[in-house]
Amino acid sequence: MHITADRGRCVGAAQCVLVAPAVFDQDEEGLVAPVTVDPAGADRPAVRQAVHLCPSSAIRIDEE
Amino acid sequence: MTEAFDHDIPSFPMARECPMHPPAEYRKLRGQEPVSRVRMPDGQVAWLVLKHDLARKLLADPRVSADRLHPAFPGRLTAEQRAATERVRRLTTRRSMIHLDGDEHGAHRRILTGEFSLRRIAALRPRVQEIVDRSIDEMLAAPQPADLVEHVSQAVPSLVICELLGVPHEQRRDFHEWAGMLVSRSVSIRERAAASDALNDFLEDLVTEKERGEPTDDLIGRLIARNRQTPVMTHDEIVGTAVMLLVAGHQTTANMISLGVVALLENPEHKARIAADPSLLPPAIEEMLRYFSVVENAPARIATEDIAIGGVTIRKNEGIVVSGLAADWDDEVFEHPDRLDFERGARHHVAFGYGVHQCLGQNLARVELEIVFETLLRRVPGLSLAVPAEELPYKDDAGIYGIYRVPVNC
Numbered sequence A: 001m002h003i004t005a006d007r008g009r010c011v012g013a014a015q016c017v018l019v020a021p022a023v024f025d026q027d028e029e030g031l032v033a034p035v036t037v038d039p040a041g042a043d044r045p046a047v048r049q050a051v052h053l054c055p056s057s058a059i060r061i062d063e064e
Numbered sequence B: 001m002t003e004a005f006d007h008d009i010p011s012f013p014m015a016r017e018c019p020m021h022p023p024a025e026y027r028k029l030r031g032q033e034p035v036s037r038v039r040m041p042d043g044q045v046a047w048l049v050l051k052h053d054l055a056r057k058l059l060a061d062p063r064v065s066a067d068r069l070h071p072a073f074p075g076r077l078t079a080e081q082r083a084a085t086e087r088v089r090r091l092t093t094r095r096s097m098i099h100l101d102g103d104e105h106g107a108h109r110r111i112l113t114g115e116f117s118l119r120r121i122a123a124l125r126p127r128v129q130e131i132v133d134r135s136i137d138e139m140l141a142a143p144q145p146a147d148l149v150e151h152v153s154q155a156v157p158s159l160v161i162c163e164l165l166g167v168p169h170e171q172r173r174d175f176h177e178w179a180g181m182l183v184s185r186s187v188s189i190r191e192r193a194a195a196s197d198a199l200n201d202f203l204e205d206l207v208t209e210k211e212r213g214e215p216t217d218d219l220i221g222r223l224i225a226r227n228r229q230t231p232v233m234t235h236d237e238i239v240g241t242a243v244m245l246l247v248a249g250h251q252t253t254a255n256m257i258s259l260g261v262v263a264l265l266e267n268p269e270h271k272a273r274i275a276a277d278p279s280l281l282p283p284a285i286e287e288m289l290r291y292f293s294v295v296e297n298a299p300a301r302i303a304t305e306d307i308a309i310g311g312v313t314i315r316k317n318e319g320i321v322v323s324g325l326a327a328d329w330d331d332e333v334f335e336h337p338d339r340l341d342f343e344r345g346a347r348h349h350v351a352f353g354y355g356v357h358q359c360l361g362q363n364l365a366r367v368e369l370e371i372v373f374e375t376l377l378r379r380v381p382g383l384s385l386a387v388p389a390e391e392l393p394y395k396d397d398a399g400i401y402g403i404y405r406v407p408v409n410c
């Protein structure tokens, strides 16, 4: 799986960090900062959930 | 819009049969017309969105505006009420992110997102705990039955906002009193306007003082410092932002505390389970947020272009009410929505809205709710309602749903 997180769209709601803390973090400005863009198998369901929850469509799965 | 004279357009808000459930009409309308026309109290016709997927779609659509000053913006007041509360509205309609669209909204929001990151909010926990402990001390010391709303529900979010904004301790009681008067049923419109003016002046002075002196180590102080480096907000907008944080963060959290405590007390088995294992609280809180979705009509919008959705076309400049409550009781998305299921584990409710305006304070709200519920269960295990839950004074007449008073025995 490969993901892209777009800081330009992020509104800092932290839904992604709450459901997939192994993959997403927030920087000093409270905007999304991925820990990895190639999530491990075990984290993938949580990444899908984060994509579904993100209110501003700031995270994308480029490759399953 | 000529349809405004049709007689078959239902009025909004709609009445509830059960204080814990949405109006039954929602369910019927959702099946027939998930985007329905409704007549607002001022006589204007707006669109009511009742399905979860359509609610998310609209709130994420760039063709809607959050401009609360637009003449067609759906509100809960009649024309007379609006005129009578003009002065209070002057406070709540000050420019801030909640009114703004597009890039301007983005700039106003991003200058603050760092203040609400999970790390920042986690660092506030000890202060929130102290505030909660002190509020519970006061409730325990009060004559019984004591009012949970006065001592805990209203006090905790008000003091947390003081902490956030950097309101000096000696002024917190005044601040709390004025904030309470804005929504009290027992004060006249005149008194409410006076409280609103007092709050306005107070926040104006607070910001002016912080702008003059050395930067203070609180949200407003840091906002002023950042804004000096990269100007985004005018002085008026900084004051407007302080006002908005109070308005957005106070009654919402307060009512969720009241409703949540009643929900726990009415479900003794779950309450016992949570008391024994507080790690069950966060999912229970998500479920309370979904079930009560207290901000029923704040996520209102104006269409800035024609939008085809749910089988209708919303025309440019028409008002839209996205009912989070209706969306969160959509049975195609939440099975048996009428069951308050603390183990549901669903996070995709829209109690905090959706799209770029999704609640900025949501993770602070989660922490406040968690600490209040955990501390009450631990410190006041015998807490009980002094009147049956059905007889509590629910806020049928308010923009944010909740309960006016909750008499409890500790």
Ligand code: HEM
Binding pocket: B066, B097, B098, B099, B109, B161, B244, B245, B246, B248, B249, B250, B252, B253, B256, B294, B295, B298, B299, B300, B324, B350, B351, B352, B353, B354, B356, B357, B358, B359, B360, B361, B362, B364, B365
């Ligand atoms: C359980 C408590 C709360 C609930 C249910 C709630 C609900 C909401 C909702 C539904 C919105 C979206 C409004 C819209 O789309 O027009 C919103 C926005 C907002 N809320 Fe909350 N809120 C809560 C607590 C808080 C707290 C504690 C704060 C901060 C102190 C806060 C600050 C904000 C701000 C700043 C916005 C505007 C965001 C924007 O326009 O980008 N809220 N809230």
Ligand code: SF4
Binding pocket: A005, A009, A010, A011, A012, A013, A014, A015, A016, A017, A024, A031, A032, A053, A054, A055, A056, A057, A058, A059
């Ligand atoms: S959920 Fe979306 S908006 Fe929220 S922090 Fe993550 S990427 Fe940003």
